[in-house]
Amino acid sequence: DTAVSQTPKYLVTQMGNDKSIKCEQNLGHDTMYWYKQDSKKFLKIMFSYNNKELIINETVPNRFSPKSPDKAHLNLHINSLELGDSAVYFCASSQNAGDYNEQFFGPGTRLTVL
């Protein structure tokens, strides 16, 4: 019973393509996040949604668009993929957006742009 799941696990695609990564959590949490981990393992938050509402939107190119159809899902769509988008993308969730809440991470999606 996976708490936070992501699909696909690996994604290899050509520059210029559009792709989506899906995330689902079965923890009943209100808040979900997307993080990007670069090749040096540096983790940076991209977006956060609380009850389907965007609450954190870091300086991310507008080619990246998150979508939350319901509280349990937060998908990430990327348009016109670039080489620099190659990274591991992690979805996470927490009970709510309170600052002390543990975040539960998914297994990651390794995106490779050729």
Added chain:
Amino acid sequence: AQSVTQLDSQVPVFEEAPVELRCNYSSSVSVYLFWYVQYPNQGLQLLLKYLSGSTLVKGINGFEAEFNKSQTSFHLRKPSVHISDTAEYFCAVSRTGGGNKLTFGTGTQLKVEL
């Protein structure tokens, strides 16, 4: 804005030896402090967190950390490591009213050898 510094990018240690992974933070407001562990090809898992109260925090897998406000540090320790502790360790902070946005350090690779 907050920042987190993990000075040691790699820490090699022999099995059953003690280890300390260093973390320093910078913030103009009160913060909450976290240590996460990332095993190879997996997502992150919370080891422990400091919210308030006792400055010595105990976590899972025998790890503990001490919050030192005057030195703005939150070093992670384990008295006797095991091979299975080999992983990447991330220190992170969130601030009050920040929507649970985590700011991560650059990580420390702990390599336990026989």
